[in-house]
Amino acid sequence: MKGTGGLWHVRAETGETHEASLRGRLKQEREETKKLAVGDRVMLEMDQRGAHWAIAEILPRHSQLARRAPGAGQGERIVAANVDQVVVVFAAAKPEPHRRMLDRFLVIAEANSLQSRIVLNKIELVDSSEAERAFSDYVAAGYPVHFTSVKQRIGLDELHDQLAGKTSVLTGPSGVGKSSLMNSMYPGLDLRVGEISESVNKGRHTTVGALLHPLPDSGYVVDTPGLRELGMWGLASEHLDECFREFRPHIPQCKFGNCTHRVEPGCAVRQAVAQGSIGSERYDSYLRLREEIEDSERKWAPHTLAKKRRS
The missing domain is CATH 2.40.50 (OB fold (Dihydrolipoamide Acetyltransferase, E2P))
Structure with missing residues (x-):
């Protein structure tokens, strides 16, 4: 549709x-x-x-992927309905992978109770062992990570098998090769392909609206535009830690039930970071996202209160 x-x-x-x-x-x-x-x-x-x-x-939905509407204001935008998984595609290079953006995608999927898998495309452009080390935090957290190359036909069969029979949202920044990847696995699917601007190293937006494509061997893929602004919707700051999978075993061990995992004594999450069982970059992403959500909550609290009074 x-x-x-x-x-x-x-x-x-x-x-x-x-x-x-x-x-x-x-x-x-x-x-x-x-x-x-x-x-x-x-x-x-x-x-x-x-x-x-x-x-x-x-008809009633069994799931949905929602995000904050882009631009000013506070509103919800439904990206897709009846989704089984979110497939987040980044490039190994050209453009360079942005891990904080990846973490944002993963948090949005977790907040919507959706499974995620990560694809690092254009793997032929880098040393594959270094790429595997760079993304080892995500593997340790339980995320399936696929390393793919359209040019060298690496990892395509494995990813193909994980799309069969499911409705998958295909997302990620522009220019990472989402369309080329799908066209390579499914000849004739004819997803639109964008090119990389050498001057800014950012992909042009080729897909202009979300499209649902039936796959030849069962399943669907929702092709979404490259998202320059990706806002979270409906996630309270105190629940953000639950959207970081590797935090979950440690949260109950924190001394305080409302621990923000910043400076509180007896914080099991910070202890896990110090011991290396939680990656420092993932923890830094959590801190930045928490600050962003709290800023949004402070900004919109008067508006929300006024709305409740009117109703």
Whole structure:
């Protein structure tokens, strides 16, 4: 399913694709979580003249991937519905992998109770053993990490097997080779490919909206645009630590139940960092993300209180 200019392309159970518009009440929906999203399952009806399809009902979702809407303001944006896993793709080089951005993607997936897997593409550009060491923290935390190369056909079969029969959100920054990777595993899928600008070493945004592609051997992939701004939605600062998998065994051992894992005495998380069982870069990402969420909470607390009083 994808939306274009007020019309949605809906794939029926028979495999046919129909172009459909929204019924009036669905079109007027203001609440973001109730709006139609890519990946939604719907009921279609033919109009009285038998000329056009209309989406009459959105069926209940078993999962969704949500983020904060980009730009100013506080609002939720549904990236995709009925998702089984999030596949986060970064490049080994050109552009260089941004680990804090990766951690942000992983936290958003964890906050939405979704499984994640990491793909480090263009592995032919670097020493593979160094790349494996650099991402060993994620393997230790329980994340599957795939090292792939389209040019050298490395790791493609293993990744292909992990996409079969699932609905996967394919995401990551622009220019890391998401589309080339998918086109290589699934010839004819025809995902759009962007090029790297040498001057800024950032990928151009080729995919302009989330698209749901059926895979030839069962399953779907949601191709999302490269995201320059990735905001978290609905995650309270006191629950951020739970979104770092390797923190979870240590959190109950902290002396204080409301430990922020900054300066409190008896913090088991900081002790684990000192002992090397939690990576220092991952811990630093936690501190930065916690500060960001707390800043947002302070900024929007008066707005939220005023909204509650009005209601």
